[in-house]
Amino acid sequence: MLGVAHAAPTVAPARAQPRLRALVVIVDGLRPDLITTTRTPHLAAFGARGVVGGAHHAIVPTVTRVNASALVTGAGPSRHGILDNTIFLPAVDSARVLDTGNGAVMERADSILEHRLLTVPTLPDLLAARGLRMAVASSGSSGSAFLLAGAGRAPLVNTTMVRPRALETVVTQRLGPYEALEGAPNLVANARAVDALLRVVIDSLDPDVAMLWLSDPDHTAHRAGLGSMLADSAMRAVDREVGRVVAGLAGRGLDAQTTVFIVSDHGFSTQAGREAPLRQVLAPFRSSIVEAGGAVYLRSGHEQVLDSIVQTLQASPAVGAVFTHGARPGDLVGRSPGTLSFAAADWAHARAGDVLVSANWSHERNAADIPGWTALAGVAGHGTTSPYDIRATLLVAGPGIRRGDTSAVPTANSDIAPTILSLLGGRPAPSMSGRVLDELFRNRAPVAATRVRRDSAVASTTLPSGMRYRVTLHASTIGRTRYVDSTVVRRDSAAMLRPAH
Ligand SMILES: [Zn+2]
Known part of the structure; x- marks a missing residue:
């Protein structure tokens, strides 16, 4: 059985330099072709000082929790076992499908399955074996936060779920009480998640690796449509939060130390709108x-x-x-x-x-001249094997990363965990199907076109x-x-x- 860290979190005393070496920021549903210097200046500037991945892939099925699980396991669903946003696990419930967006449901399933909800080792497990630790801040669903934390193996501060529970006191001390003000754009929740990353995760938990999940533009674009004024303002708002993250890292002296990956869990398409x-x-x-x-x-x-x-x-x-x-x-x-x-x-x-x-x-x-349509029900969304749902965002910058570069080499969300292990001096786990993205690093050989x-x-x-x-x-x-x-x-x-x- 995999080791599970359910002990009370160690709250580190104030220290001159945080440990953070790698940060993954997941901007939910961000299409790379919608990043521009005017709409999303912070994302564009971040990409310009690192590498812009031009062929980043969401894992199929192109839904949120399949990809959250890929990010923390370095593998696709054939290995990690989260096969869609709703899953059928007869060993847990033979009568109903389970909503992977519900953290309490996922936590119970993981307990019934003796901590094998994710069926391969997770990044928190693999880091712990090397004396390193990870923590998560998230404004996504409690279920996606729970999965992103390796099925709760890393401490997580989600807007509606904090684990381990002993961490709630620290969260309230640092951030004050949270009133669940879900909106579109999801301004309050996203700002709370960034505060949680900076003031709880980095300043208190002091992990080597952190992940931050921001629920827009997905949350807003699902309702308002791709290219709508509301979805556009959600992108601008989430871009400002990315700016706060970048400034927060710089203010903590982390620029020369922390590699930052900005990804989206999947792309986005305009949908049929009719009944499913x-x-x-x-x-x-x-x-x-x-x-x-x-x-x-x-x-x-x-x-x-x-x-x-x-x-x-x-x-x-x-x-x-x-x-x-x-x-x-x-x-x-x-x-x-x-x-x-x-x-x-x-x-x-x-x-x-x-x-x-x-x-x-x-x-x-669509009406806003954005290409990509699917026959799924709803205004806009994702989940298909359309290239518009598969193509996702990858921006990487940090001390060892090439500067001002673009890469046309295929990458995917399952490549992030092995790459983090590599930049921390380790090797990918045998359970990982993702690869180390050597082409991002200044001192490593780029992937030859002939290898693709x-x-x-x-x-x-x-x-x-x-x-x-x-x-x-x-x-x-x-x-x-x-x-x-x-x-x-x-x-x-x-x-x-x-x-x-
Ligand atoms: Zn998503």
Whole structure:
């Protein structure tokens, strides 16, 4: 069993120099193409003094808690086991799916699973083995904060959840009581999280590694839409908070010591707005299945509906890529005709369901001229294998980092933890599928273009209607680390297929 630190936090006495060597700032849902010198001057200036990653990837499924878990484990869902924002864990609750956004639910699940909610070692565990420690400040959901803290293995100061509980006194002493004033933009919560990072995490807990989660622009853009005035003001506000973080580090003399990674957990797309199309497609099968995010679990005794579910999904224009179990572990194509395998999506975990489905997408532009549309319900959001949901932000600056550079080399959220271990003089854990981002460092060899391998997996089928469905998954690989770039679906109706001459 993994070691769990539930002891009271050690509150360090005031000291001249904090220990902090690495800070990860997660700006929820920040699309890199929306960072500009006028809208987000602090982010732009931060990128200009370090490296701007031009090919950063969210982990698939491109939702918040899958990526929070990737950041703290250095691995994707096939290893860390958090398969979507809602998960089905019969060992914890066989009747209902669990909301990974609820910290109390996640804490209980972790306890029932004997601290194996995350099924690989976490960064706090790996740091502790080397006498180092991590702490988290967050204005995201309590569940995302709990997962980001390695399922509570690191101290966490979330706006609605503080662990260990003994830390609550310190938080109240330093920051005063918190009135939960959730808003859009989420100004009060984000400012509170930055205060928690500077005055509780750095000044009191004094960790070697810290993570800060800011809930905007995601929180606001979900409701108001990408490029709306409200989402724009959320980006400007969160940018000012990033400015406060940068100034707070400088004021503590940390510029020459602390490497800062600014990432987003996923990208963002404009959405269909209608009643959930995927739910409508699956409605005829409701009595046979359990749905957890984009995952479909067949109830026991209902295995025979699998082909029918897959074909119904493939026939629906709202549906993009469909994934099923591969026949063999390494197969990129799924067992059901016209599907990709779970392995292709790095989703092949013992907790996986029977089908994983991604909504369809297009390059279509919205009213604010921002490209990227998906068939998911709602105003705007993320979660698909669209390149607009996958492409995320990476800005890195610090003492050993190249200055004023950009990188087109693929990176992902699972690369951050191994890179932090490396800059602290360690090596990535065997459980990590992410790689050390050597190309960011001044004194390390850049990744040669020839080392980036591009490949694609294709699956196709002809449906009973005569419609031909074809899905292509594009991926990039560096060494043993594989990045899902996008999936593209084509449907040709029988009428469009010309007989061969
Ligand atoms: Zn998110």
